[in-house]
Every structure is written in structure tokens, then in C-alpha cells.
Amino acid sequence: MTEAPLLRTEALVKRFGDLTVLDGIDLAVQPGERIAILGSSGSGKSTLLRCLNFMELPTAGRVHFHGAPVGTAGSRGEVRYRERDLADLRRRIGMVFQQFNLFPHMTALENVMEGPRTVLGQPRAAAEAAARAELARVGLADRGDAYPARLSGGQQQRVAIARALAMQPEVLLFDEPTSSLDPELVGEVLRVIRALAEEGRTMLLVTHELGFAYHFATRVLFLHDGRILEDGPPERILKTPREERLQQFLARFTEFGF
Amino acid sequence: MYQPDFTDILLNVDLLARGAWITIALWAIAFAFGLAVGLGLGLVRSSGNRWLSLPAAAYVEVFRNTPVLVQLVWFYYAFPVLTGWQMSGFTAAALGLALNTSAYCAEIYRGGIASIARGQWEAGRALGMGWARLMRRIILPQAVRRMIPAFTNRGIELGKMTAIASVIAVHELMYEARLLSSQTFRPLxxxxxxxxxxFIVIYPGTLLSYRIEARMARRS
Structure with a gap:
């Protein structure tokens, strides 16, 4: 018997109007797994990630956290979510966004302290010490007093990672964390994520960086039209893809190789 | 050629000073009240709660789409008929101006809140913040900065609007001026x-808002 999955989705469906973005996703995330989620745009990979911490509410299906279903089922099978329960869940699941979304009216240090201070209610001194440690971990110990507008994209994203880490989350969700960065800034962010991987953290990463996914992940998912088409270790998924869709997807990345 | 003569004005300078003081009091009370009530209304309209939002919207539209003059006169002459409670001209004017200003401020708050990018909401929610905390810590501090020019406009408008109170016998600046003019036959x-x-009363308010704006711009 393996450990209970940290996160599990059960027949997860998400529709935006007539458009079905997720079409029945069953996924179990074991503690310590690092899952890279691949797929073309519109395949539902970001939406899947965003359903895990309820940035989007699923249209149908359930999410289980530590074996317990989130939300309460109503009489007609519909699931009701209380904003308060979702907030409690979200403080245990960290998220890093494509657009960083730092709070522009706060310094880097204040950004990192904000969650521990106001959500977890930590005393200022403790939160500040912890925030400084997180900034040091992402290599920005000396930029704590800078406002986000004064930081490069790569630095902003590293602050955003520190902000997520300061909450001591049990899972980290990365939603295309390097997609809006200039190519020369991608490396500094990926190195930080790789260092976190070495600590054995549970992480899910939506990315277009195939090389990074290969080295980073313990498991790779390939989504297409809202379904998981392939699921396995990176070696097998990326080196010997079975599905034709995945082969086409991977071919696009090698088309202009040299 | 007309010969200006300011003697009568100098003799009645205490009258004008008192009028200016009442103008300032009206202005300060109505603006403070308008900002506070406007915040409440703006938050309600931003909350997405239909049952609260609809009455708030109705309130805003009533006060924005009727003349202030009518509103003041209504509170002074019509409200007592309805309730049997006659308030003083000053109270009626302060109330009318405050409610009118709160309606405009509500729209400024609502617009400012709506202008904050969705990513800011998501970042706050991802940290486990509830609506109220997110609003207080993340959204409002950013939104208020953008609102300052609009609030400045509103404040200046209100300062000038206080002159309307003269029609319900509030002894503010305009009332004293009309009195003095009819007694001295020196309107010019x-x-x-x-x-x-x-101008001397209102302009410092404008200067203050420029300074607040500049200070906030430096901080980000």
C-alpha cells in the first residue's frame, strides 16, 4: 500500500460556456512527485493546475486533498464550495504565475512577508526573518527593499517563488513560470525551481521548456483537448512517445533544431 | 468711469470671515462623510452581491441624476413634511451635499477597484486571503492611488457646490455676499x-492633493 495521494482529481470537468476545457481528468499526486504538464495551448494544462487550488471552480468532478474531498456535495450531485474552505486550502498550496503578479505597492520583502503576516498571523519579526531567508534562497537577499518595478522579470519571478515558499506550502504549482521572460532570464528562474526539486518538494509545473521538464520531472503528463493522453516517466514520454499527438507536439520543438 | 469702493466690505469683513468659516465646515463635513459612505457603497458594488449591489446602484443613480439644488431644497422643505423633523439649514445642506458626494465617490471607488488587474486578485487568493483582507491589503492600497485625481476633482466641485446652500438660508460665504451686495449696492x-x-479657500486643497499624488508616485 502506497501513501495516500496528496492531491487527487476525480473525473474533473471544466467548461467555459460551451467550451469543454477539461474533459474528465483523473490524476493522483503522491508526496514528493514532480509532475511536468505538457500540451499545446488550449489543451487545458493551465486550467488543470488552476483547478487544483480552485483559482477556477471545476464544473464537475471532485478534488481530494489528503484523501478528503474538497467542498460538499448537494442533493443533485452538484458540489458547493465555501470561500473560507478554499482559502484554507490555498494557504497550503503555493502558486507561481506566468505574470508573476507581485504586489506593486510593496517591496520584495513585504511581498514575501504578506502571506505569513496577514494570513498565518505570524509576528512581524518572525515573518521578516523567514522572508529574508526565502529571498536568500532565491538569490535575492540584497534586493529586499526594492519595489517590483525596479526588478527584472527574472528577479520578480524569483520573489514570487519566495512569496509562495514563505507559506510553507505542501504542494507548489507553477503555471508557465518562464513563459513571459526574456530568454536570457529563463535560466535563473529554472535554477531556483531545480534547487527546490532537489529538496524533494511536491510540485506541478506547466511548461513549454521540454529540456527542463525532462531533467526536472519524475513524471510527465501530456494533455490534449482536456484529457490526459500520456502519463509516465520523462524518459519514456519524451524519448519514446506512443501517441501520435504527442509525437507531433514534440516534433514542433525539434523542427528548427540545429 | 466706475470708481470701486471697498470700504463697506472692509467694515463687514467679520461677516465674510464667518461665512468663509461655514463654507469650510460644510465642505469638510460633506467631503469626509462622502468619502466614507462612498467607500462603503463602492465596496458593496464591487462585491458582486446582487442583493446589496442593486440598492447601492439605485442610490448612486438617484443622487447623480437629480440637481444638487433640488436635493438640498428637498431635505430642507420636503423631508420635514415626511418626518415631522425640521433640521437646520446647515444640517440639511451638509446632509444633501454629503449624500450627493458619496454617490460620486462610490463610482470613483468602484472604477478604481475594477481597474486593478485580475492577477492581483489571484495572487492574493493563492496566498489564502479572503475577500475582505484582499481588498484591504492588496486592492484598495493600489486603487486609491489611481483615484486621487478623481477625488481631487470631486473635492473641488464640492467646495464650489457649497454655495448652493445659500438658497436654504445657510449663512455661508455666498449668502453673506448676497446680503452684503443688496445692502451696499456694490455687487462688483x-x-x-x-x-x-x-479661490483662497479651495486652492490649498488642490495643492495638497498634488503633493499626495507626488509622494505616492515616488513610493512605487
């Missing part, structure tokens, strides 16, 4: 001086 002198006093 009286209303020129009054215009200057209004």
Missing part, C-alpha cells in the same frame, strides 16, 4: 472679493 466689489476668497 462684493462678488469679486467673494470669488477671491473661494
Amino acid at each position: 466689489e462684493v462678488f469679486t472679493v467673494i470669488a477671491v476668497i473661494y
Whole structure:
């Protein structure tokens, strides 16, 4: 018997109007797994990630956290979510966004302290010490007093990672964390994520960086039209893809190789 | 050639000073109240709660789409008929101006809140913040900065609007001016001086808002 999955989705469906973005996703995330989620745009990979911490509410299906279903089922099978329960869940699941979304009216240090201070209610001194440690971990110990507008994209994203880490989350969700960065800034962010991987953290990463996914992940998912088409270790998924869709997807990345 | 004569005005300078003081009091009370009530209304309209949002919207539209003059006169002459409670001209004017200003401020708050990018909401929610905390810590501090020019406009408008209170016998600047003008037959002198006093009273408010704006710009 393996450990209970940290996160599990059960027949997860998400529709935006007539458009079905997720079409029945069953996924179990074991503690310590690092899952890279691949797929073309519109395949539902970001939406899947965003359903895990309820940035989007699923249209149908359930999410289980530590074996317990989130939300309460109503009489007609519909699931009701209380904003308060979702907030409690979200403080245990960290998220890093494509657009960083730092709070522009706060310094880097204040950004990192904000969650521990106001959500977890930590005393200022403790939160500040912890925030400084997180900034040091992402290599920005000396930029704590800078406002986000004064930081490069790569630095902003590293602050955003520190902000997520300061909450001591049990899972980290990365939603295309390097997609809006200039190519020369991608490396500094990926190195930080790789260092976190070495600590054995549970992480899910939506990315277009195939090389990074290969080295980073313990498991790779390939989504297409809202379904998981392939699921396995990176070696097998990326080196010997079975599905034709995945082969086409991977071919696009090698088309202009040299 | 007309010979200006300011003697009568100088003799009645205490009257004008008192009027200016009442103008300032009306202005301060109505603006403070308008900002506070407007915040409440703006938050309600931003909350997405239909049952609260609809009455708030109705309130805003009533006060924005009827003349202030009618509103003040209504509170002074019509409200007592309805309730049997006659308030003083000053109270009626302060109330009317405050409610009118709160309606405009509500729209400024609502617009400012709506202008904050969705990513800010998501970042706050991802940290486990509830609506109220997110609003207080993340959204409002950013939104208020953008609102300052609009609030400045509103404040200046309100400062000038206080003159309307003269029609319900509030002894503010405009009322005293009309009184003085009819007693001295010197409208040119009286209303020129009054215009200057209004400017001296209102302009520092504008300067203050420029300073607040500049200070906030430096901080980000």
C-alpha cells in the first residue's frame, strides 16, 4: 500500500460556456512527485493546475486533498464550495504565475512577508526573518527593499517563488513560470525551481521548456483537448512517445533544431 | 468711469470671515462623510452581491441624476413634511451635499477597484486571503492611488457646490455676499472679493492633493 495521494482529481470537468476545457481528468499526486504538464495551448494544462487550488471552480468532478474531498456535495450531485474552505486550502498550496503578479505597492520583502503576516498571523519579526531567508534562497537577499518595478522579470519571478515558499506550502504549482521572460532570464528562474526539486518538494509545473521538464520531472503528463493522453516517466514520454499527438507536439520543438 | 469702493466690505469683513468659516465646515463635513459612505457603497458594488449591489446602484443613480439644488431644497422643505423633523439649514445642506458626494465617490471607488488587474486578485487568493483582507491589503492600497485625481476633482466641485446652500438660508460665504451686495449696492466689489476668497479657500486643497499624488508616485 502506497501513501495516500496528496492531491487527487476525480473525473474533473471544466467548461467555459460551451467550451469543454477539461474533459474528465483523473490524476493522483503522491508526496514528493514532480509532475511536468505538457500540451499545446488550449489543451487545458493551465486550467488543470488552476483547478487544483480552485483559482477556477471545476464544473464537475471532485478534488481530494489528503484523501478528503474538497467542498460538499448537494442533493443533485452538484458540489458547493465555501470561500473560507478554499482559502484554507490555498494557504497550503503555493502558486507561481506566468505574470508573476507581485504586489506593486510593496517591496520584495513585504511581498514575501504578506502571506505569513496577514494570513498565518505570524509576528512581524518572525515573518521578516523567514522572508529574508526565502529571498536568500532565491538569490535575492540584497534586493529586499526594492519595489517590483525596479526588478527584472527574472528577479520578480524569483520573489514570487519566495512569496509562495514563505507559506510553507505542501504542494507548489507553477503555471508557465518562464513563459513571459526574456530568454536570457529563463535560466535563473529554472535554477531556483531545480534547487527546490532537489529538496524533494511536491510540485506541478506547466511548461513549454521540454529540456527542463525532462531533467526536472519524475513524471510527465501530456494533455490534449482536456484529457490526459500520456502519463509516465520523462524518459519514456519524451524519448519514446506512443501517441501520435504527442509525437507531433514534440516534433514542433525539434523542427528548427540545429 | 466706475470708481470701486471697498470700504463697506472692509467694515463687514467679520461677516465674510464667518461665512468663509461655514463654507469650510460644510465642505469638510460633506467631503469626509462622502468619502466614507462612498467607500462603503463602492465596496458593496464591487462585491458582486446582487442583493446589496442593486440598492447601492439605485442610490448612486438617484443622487447623480437629480440637481444638487433640488436635493438640498428637498431635505430642507420636503423631508420635514415626511418626518415631522425640521433640521437646520446647515444640517440639511451638509446632509444633501454629503449624500450627493458619496454617490460620486462610490463610482470613483468602484472604477478604481475594477481597474486593478485580475492577477492581483489571484495572487492574493493563492496566498489564502479572503475577500475582505484582499481588498484591504492588496486592492484598495493600489486603487486609491489611481483615484486621487478623481477625488481631487470631486473635492473641488464640492467646495464650489457649497454655495448652493445659500438658497436654504445657510449663512455661508455666498449668502453673506448676497446680503452684503443688496445692502451696499456694490455687487462688483462684493462678488469679486467673494470669488477671491473661494479661490483662497479651495486652492490649498488642490495643492495638497498634488503633493499626495507626488509622494505616492515616488513610493512605487
